[in-house]
Amino acid sequence: MFADIHPKYSTCNKPYACFSCNASFSRRDVCKRHVERCRGIAAHPSRREASEEAIRETIQIQNSSASPQRVFTSPKAAIISPGSHRDSWGHTLSDVSPPENGFLKTSYDSHILAYFDYFHPSFPLLHRSTALSTGPQSLKSMVLAIGSVYSARKLPEDEIASGLRESRDTWETVYAHLYTIIDSDWQNLRKPGVIQASILCIIYGAYMGEPSHYSKARKMLRALVDELGLLTQTLVLTSPRSWIQAYDDSPSNHAPSLHENWMNYVEEEAMKLAIYSLLFLDFHIFYPCNIRSITSSMDMDWELPFSSLLWEAENEVVWMRSLNDDSRVKRLRESATDFSLICPTTKSLTLAMQSLMSDSPRPALLTALAASPFTTLFVLTSIDALVRDFTRSYYQLPPNLADPSAYHILTQTQTRQIVAALKHILRLSTDQDIHWDAKNQPLWTTIQRMVLDVRISLCKPDDLLIGGIVDSNIFAGLATATHLALGHYSGSRRSLQSLLDNITGDDVILVMLDDISDVLHQVLGENRQDAFSEAPWTSVATYRVILTVWRSLRWAAGQVRDRNGGEEPVSSLERRFTVPSVVLNAIMEAVLSEQERMVQWTSYVMAPSTSEVRFKEAVLQFWKERSVWAIGPFMENLVADPACDSFALLPVE
Structure with missing residues (x-):
């Protein structure tokens, strides 16, 4: 007894x-x-085997008689049973074999391949070579869930809904499992796979689900931040950079230790990227709703991630060669004897930002950012958050007498520092010495779009921020931003008189007209880029730029209409010398096809009302091409709503 x-x-x-x-x-x-x-x-063998057996029992075998081209394999087939998560979590680290049926194995592989082909280039959170073979099963389930979203879009129209439903069911099950695991013991957060799976779960809930799913994503993000506590590297990694040692050219001389050091690097870098990704998401799923980030008051004390070549290395031999060629690694190896080689600006996100906002940032920092576009994206996000925090604080103060504009809210010194940092980042993405790899191009494209978005926010902040409006999710935030940008709205929290006295026209669009035209050519023009693999946060940032252009087009069309007594087109000579005509024609030149441009430039400018209709068609096509994530179809329906047309009758201030 x-x-x-x-x-x-x-x-x-x-x-x-x-x-x-x-x-x-x-x-x-x-x-x-x-x-x-x-x-x-290593974990106890008996418990590991029992856990893997429990997982295999949850695999659902579908009918193999269906047509191979039309069957959508449910990613739920690889989910851990919620009832056995406490026994299986810490010990099931090997990849679960797919069902023996050859067709189902091919389908699972297609979901995973879709994840790494379409989503991973824009968000390289996972280590491609080892994540699925060494991570927890919930991580693989989330990879299948996100990959199946892309696979579903390749199905016939009548099967897309069922494919997305299976993907959402997978997310629901993984979410319940992960939230219980995170809440059960703090040690789970020391495992990179746990945070990686949670981050993918947050992304899915924020950009694919209903309002209730967004609330769940926020809840999980809150739980992660609370459990992590201080974002300090020394509290998480006991011996950082233990793998950073010199190797000769012969891998066989280091065979016993090389693989072990590679795995140590992967574990350390995976945790680092997960922490940075957590801050990245904390900003991007909240700022469209005008909600302050959860981590806004926390200090980020983690060194910057290393080169993407190290992270994307296929095996330990490739990793060793990239390690020996990496300039930052060489500097760290030599800094033990020569302290002048130490680059403190790569030790934390704050130091990197401060260096970029100076006139001459350290070359070692610029080299590190150029070698890792993912790191550059993290730094840019931090700068964007800084601008929004400044704007939010300054809108509680009266306008600056030296600069009474209702929109210029930072001092000249602060604006110069932010612009300097943005120029350094933009130069990294456009420098001819940097040969864009196909794997890194989505990240550099995202960086360019976000740099332009931050530059615009320095002059014209978000309408939600100006009016103090807070929305419940990203979908509602973008809908409100659209209505405010196209409707009758003024910044009531600033001096209304300064708005009424502003007779210089839409100066923001004039200053950035060349850069904005390039972006419009990429996303709305005839030879626009493929948007199937575009990350949802990139689409949000791009749409914020489009909203600014749309509002400027509305202003320019109104000015042309007023000066010419209605809808009559103006002569081609006048359009070269009036600000509204320049803005109107520059925007439409980027949107119209080559044939439409030839008709327009013969003798007349397109009528203002026709210009707005044509631009709206381009915006509808923009969201139609971004239908992978649920935010695309939602915004397509919103822009197609006749309510957007009714705003054309209202003046834009």
């Missing part, structure tokens, strides 16, 4: 367990010290 009671009593008083050796402890600090000593020891 006592033998039966004792284990239960002991387990109740020892709630903290080591996932490596299964030892139990009654105190959290004792368990923490034990885990650090016990780190790296």
